[in-house]
Amino acid sequence: MTERSGVEVRxxxxxxxxxxxxxxxGLSLTLAPGELVALLGPSGCGKTTALRLLxxxxxxxxxxxxxxxxxxxxxxxxxxxxxxxxxxxxxxxxMVAWENVAFGLQMRDVDRAERKRRxxxxxxxxxxxxxxxRYANQMSxxxxxxxxxxxxxxxxxxxxxxxxxxxxxxxxxxxxxxxEIRRVQLEVGITTLFVTHDQEEALxxxxxxxVMQAGKLEQLGPPTLVYSRPAxxxxxxxxxxxxxxxxxxxxxxxxxxxxxxPLVQQxxxxxxxxxxxxxxxxxxxxxADGESGPLVGTVIAVAFLGAISRVTxxxxxxxxxxxxxxxxxxxxxxxSRVRLVLRPxxxxxxxxxxxxxxx
Amino acid sequence: MAVALRxxxxxxxxxxxxxxxxxxxxxAAFFLVPLIAMxxxxxxxxxxxxxxxxxxxxxxxxxxxxxxxxxxxxxxxxSVVMLVLLVPTMVWVRLRLQRLNRIVEFICLLPLTIPxxxxxxxxxxxxxxxxxxxxxxxxxxxxxxVILVLPYCYRTLDVGLGAIDVRTLSEAARSLGARWDQVMxxxxxxxxxxxxxxxxxxxxxxxxxxxxxxNNLLYNNLQVELVxxxxxxxxxxxxxxxxxxxxxxxxLVVLNFIGSRPRRSVEEPxxxxxxxxxASQA
Numbered sequence: 001m002t003e004r005s006g007v008e009v010r011x012x013x014x015x016x017x018x019x020x021x022x023x024x025x026g027l028s029l030t031l032a033p034g035e036l037v038a039l040l041g042p043s044g045c046g047k048t049t050a051l052r053l054l055x056x057x058x059x060x061x062x063x064x065x066x067x068x069x070x071x072x073x074x075x076x077x078x079x080x081x082x083x084x085x086x087x088x089x090x091x092x093x094x095m096v097a098w099e100n101v102a103f104g105l106q107m108r109d110v111d112r113a114e115r116k117r118r119x120x121x122x123x124x125x126x127x128x129x130x131x132x133x134r135y136a137n138q139m140s141x142x143x144x145x146x147x148x149x150x151x152x153x154x155x156x157x158x159x160x161x162x163x164x165x166x167x168x169x170x171x172x173x174x175x176x177x178x179x180e181i182r183r184v185q186l187e188v189g190i191t192t193l194f195v196t197h198d199q200e201e202a203l204x205x206x207x208x209x210x211v212m213q214a215g216k217l218e219q220l221g222p223p224t225l226v227y228s229r230p231a232x233x234x235x236x237x238x239x240x241x242x243x244x245x246x247x248x249x250x251x252x253x254x255x256x257x258x259x260x261x262p263l264v265q266q267x268x269x270x271x272x273x274x275x276x277x278x279x280x281x282x283x284x285x286x287x288a289d290g291e292s293g294p295l296v297g298t299v300i301a302v303a304f305l306g307a308i309s310r311v312t313x314x315x316x317x318x319x320x321x322x323x324x325x326x327x328x329x330x331x332x333x334x335x336s337r338v339r340l341v342l343r344p345x346x347x348x349x350x351x352x353x354x355x356x357x358x359x
Numbered sequence: 360m361a362v363a364l365r366x367x368x369x370x371x372x373x374x375x376x377x378x379x380x381x382x383x384x385x386x387a388a389f390f391l392v393p394l395i396a397m398x399x400x401x402x403x404x405x406x407x408x409x410x411x412x413x414x415x416x417x418x419x420x421x422x423x424x425x426x427x428x429x430x431x432x433x434x435x436x437x438s439v440v441m442l443v444l445l446v447p448t449m450v451w452v453r454l455r456l457q458r459l460n461r462i463v464e465f466i467c468l469l470p471l472t473i474p475x476x477x478x479x480x481x482x483x484x485x486x487x488x489x490x491x492x493x494x495x496x497x498x499x500x501x502x503x504x505v506i507l508v509l510p511y512c513y514r515t516l517d518v519g520l521g522a523i524d525v526r527t528l529s530e531a532a533r534s535l536g537a538r539w540d541q542v543m544x545x546x547x548x549x550x551x552x553x554x555x556x557x558x559x560x561x562x563x564x565x566x567x568x569x570x571x572x573x574n575n576l577l578y579n580n581l582q583v584e585l586v587x588x589x590x591x592x593x594x595x596x597x598x599x600x601x602x603x604x605x606x607x608x609x610x611l612v613v614l615n616f617i618g619s620r621p622r623r624s625v626e627e628p629x630x631x632x633x634x635x636x637x638a639s640q641a
Contacts, residue, residue, distance in 0.1 A: 057530055077533040088524055090531040094549040103545075104535035148531075155535060 006034035006191035007068030007158045014063035016049050023049040025215035036192040038206035046215040047195045056080045083152030087164040089144045091136035097147045098132040104155035122150040142173040160192040199239050211235045233350040236276040243277040243320050257294035259342045273349035279323035281343040295340040299332050401598040413594035426584035429497045434566040436501040438559045453525045467513035470506050475571035497578045508565050512558040519554020556614050
């Protein structure tokens with residue numbers, strides 16, 4: 001495989017409407033050369049539409065698509081030099097794996113011997129050289145998607161587009177193939193847009209994650225930043241688990257059940273609000289038999305997740321989720337009384353009455 | 360207990376097998392007895408002795424030879440026009456004009472509800488115009504035959520297209536640089552090859568057996584010529600009928616053979632590049 005650096009990709013103010021529905025509402029996004037950006041969001045948020053507009057499979061009502069400095073907005077798909085892996089298995093059933101991989105080269109008039117050599121080379125890259133003579137129905141779902149990845153890469157595209165390529169696979173294969181995709185992407189150095197609704201997938205694989213809602217980009221940033229400093233309540237809700245605890249904004253922070261927490265943004269007017277607190281910011285301080293207080297409650301469930309456990313605590317008027325090491329969680333079985341402590345990480349708040357973004 | 364159950368199952372299985380063979384034998388007899396009777400009739404002389412004179416005399420009827428050639432040409436033209444018209448239209452409707460799917464289906468199935476004689480009445484003025492301004496060749500019948508075979512071929516191709524993910528396959532091909540004609544010929548067509556073969560077979564069978572339209576539009580195709588010949592020389596007429604049925608049968612076998620070619624072996628690796636990387640099941 002030829003080593004090369006990727007190109008910059010720019011989506012400028014893209015708008016796509018289906019009748020009265022606006023699927024994409026002025027999306028602007030720039031992918032740096034060789035960068036992998038994951039678009040994350042719930043079904044219908046417009047992430048796949050954005051990818052399809054970049055691929056040329058649909059036409060934008062407004063806006064421009066620029067790949068490597070060239071405006072490709074009006075270019076048909078087959079002239080955009082993009083590689084794409086689809087959600088559904090998309091291998092051509094009448095061709096064996098190497099013929100599938102060589103198809104794009106055939107379209108570029110590469111002679112048969114050369115395209116076979118290159119197809120086998122790319123199949124080796126994805127670890128499937130021995131499966132070159134297999135038909136799609138003779139391969140597992142994971143193998144098919146790896147061949148699809150090889151097929152997309154064989155044409156040495158300027159951009160790689162991944163449209164939820166792992167969603168049809170079981171959890172174990174998904175995690176393995178996810179790492180495989182990242183390894184190959186880094187090895188080839190291709191600019192990549194990865195669309196998924198699986199936050200774990202997006203956070204694990206991407207250089208930057210873009211969270212979308214209602215056709216707009218809510219936040220774009222490195223995975224750690226999106227997770228630890230969500231820009232909007234929607235991002236906080238969608239990425240990771242969140243406790244929604246009522247409190248009051250005052251003195252540049254928010255008072256939550258007797259604990260003062262700093263705010264992500266300081267220009268929030270005083271008054272009642274909902275604080276969005278991550279479970280890992282909630283810890284169990286001690287057993288609290290016979291005690292009372294705003295953060296004292298009863299453990300009602302302990303979910304074992306391997307090295308960590310999630311403990312659900314009933315505070316009387318609400319339940320709170322705490323995440324702690326399994327060794328610590330095992331000291332507090334269901335039914336025991338505990339006292340919670342909120343770590344003073346900056347939090348986002350949401351106005352209770354309007355549910356609007358305030359932080 | 361288990362032995363008794365096995366005995367019951369075996370008895371049921373035997374009954375089912377007997378029933379299958381009886382049905383098969385009845386169906387075979389239904390098709391074969393008339394054919395055998397026709398063959399017997401076409402090889403028996405007036406005095407009761409065996410003869411091949413009717414078969415040998417087929418070649419002595421130039422109108423019959425011309426009609427056979429014309430019917431075969433019509434079958435080829437009809438099949439090609441039907442495929443060129445129907446396959447891209449159906450694919451395009453699936454990809455871009457889903458809302459028109461019902462309308463296209465309705466239009467394609469409409470000829471099924473129109474009796475051939477009504478079709479002839481409707482087509483008659485068109486054929487007068489065609490004969491005056493374009494050509495009065497029998498091959499113009501293929502226009503009417505395309506309409507005639509439309510419902511059967513639509514249904515067959517619809518099943519074929521329904522069995523593959525047309526949208527994903529064509530989008531994948533487009534993203535790899537294929538033009539639309541390459542998508543059709545190199546991706547869609549090979550994956551519905553059985554449906555295309557079946558549609559072709561149906562249209563060939565329908566065209567070879569068509570009588571009403573050709574006769575009423577005053578063209579002499581195989582069936583019209585058979586009827587004419589049957590009035591003058593029943594033995595030769597039956598010989599031609601048996602020959603045309605055998606031809607259709609051979610065509611069916613050939614098309615089936617083409618459609619069910621085994622795929623290449625997958626055991627032999629084609630590459631020597633497979634090195635330390637072991638392909639996992641992922």
